[in-house]
Amino acid sequence: MALNLFVDNDVILKLAQYGVLERLPELFSNQDEPVQLIVLDSAKYKLLPKRNRLELCGTEGVALQVEHFLDVATKLSPDAVDLDTLEIFNAAPGIDVGEALLFAAAAGDDNGRVLTGDKRALSSLLLQDSVQLTTWLTNKLITLEALIQGFAALDLPAIQHTVRANAGVDKALTNVFGVSAPASADSVRAGLNSYVEHLRKQLGGLINSGPPFT
Numbered sequence: 001m002a003l004n005l006f007v008d009n010d011v012i013l014k015l016a017q018y019g020v021l022e023r024l025p026e027l028f029s030n031q032d033e034p035v036q037l038i039v040l041d042s043a044k045y046k047l048l049p050k051r052n053r054l055e056l057c058g059t060e061g062v063a064l065q066v067e068h069f070l071d072v073a074t075k076l077s078p079d080a081v082d083l084d085t086l087e088i089f090n091a092a093p094g095i096d097v098g099e100a101l102l103f104a105a106a107a108g109d110d111n112g113r114v115l116t117g118d119k120r121a122l123s124s125l126l127l128q129d130s131v132q133l134t135t136w137l138t139n140k141l142i143t144l145e146a147l148i149q150g151f152a153a154l155d156l157p158a159i160q161h162t163v164r165a166n167a168g169v170d171k172a173l174t175n176v177f178g179v180s181a182p183a184s185a186d187s188v189r190a191g192l193n194s195y196v197e198h199l200r201k202q203l204g205g206l207i208n209s210g211p212p213f214t
Contacts, residue, residue: 002036003028003111006076006102009046010117011144012039013056016065017169018162020151024115027150030212033111037073040098044070081105085136094124107136113208117144119199126202133206142208145195148173150211152192156185 005028015021025035040046047066049055057063078086081104089100099121106112114137116122122141125133151159160177167174176191177183183191200207208214 001111002034003031003113004036004038004106004109006038006105006112006114007073008099008102008114008116008118009040009043011115011147012043012066012069013047013062014117014144014169015147016057016062016069017166018159019065020159020162021065021069023151023154024147026154027147027211028213037069038076038105039070039073040101041075041077042098043075046098076101076105082108088128088132092124092128094127095121103137106140113140113142113213115142115144115147122199122203125206134204137206139205139208139214141203141206142210142213143196143199144170145173145192146208146210146213149189149192149196150213152188153211156188160188 005024007024012021015024025037028035044067047056047070048063053063054060057066078101081101085107086100086104089095089103090097092100095103096118099116099118102114102116103121103125106114122143125137148159148163160182163169163173163177164179164182167179172195176195177188196207
């Protein structure tokens with residue numbers, strides 16, 4: 001059975017801006033099962049608006065990465081999830097309709113993982129029924145920082161270069177990899193681990209143990 005990766009728009013955009021979006025499946029190459037990429041049905045309209053496809057992407061190169069990723073990914077619509085579960089997430093302050101749909105889809109899928117960069121949505125999960133969340137989302141949440149940890153494990157110099165070369169994408173990640181000069185490998189690993197562990201202290205077993213991701 002496939003490992004289903006429910007990927008939010010923020011992760012798609014930032015990994016494309018770093019030039020590593022197409023390499024995302026490599027982070028899950030330790031899995032025996034195939035990997036299926038799943039995105040919101042509305043992702044193309046949000047990330048590549050017709051009025052200006054470069055509004056968020058900034059460059060045509062980034063837009064093409066996003067476009068290709070979305071073309072090959074499976075689209076997720078509300079019809080595919082349990083509506084009662086979806087309503088619970090939709091009712092939570094700080095969780096927008098897109099994140100609610102991704103959480104609800106993963107909640108009903110033993111092989112589902114949510115790849116998210118939305119810290120506000122993750123924080124809002126703390127306000128939900130902890131027993132219910134543990135049943136639904138244990139080991140299923142993977143943050144942007146954890147994904148970058150994965151890329152650092154594959155090739156730290158390469159991901160350090162691209163993060164520092166695109167300093168405006170994510171200030172926290174830029175600080176980890178070094179602003180005026182490259183940070184040491186030990187400093188990078190410690191910085192990324194600090195961000196992930198901070199969320200793990202809040203959300204406990206909901207945060208996936210990877211990399212390597214399971």
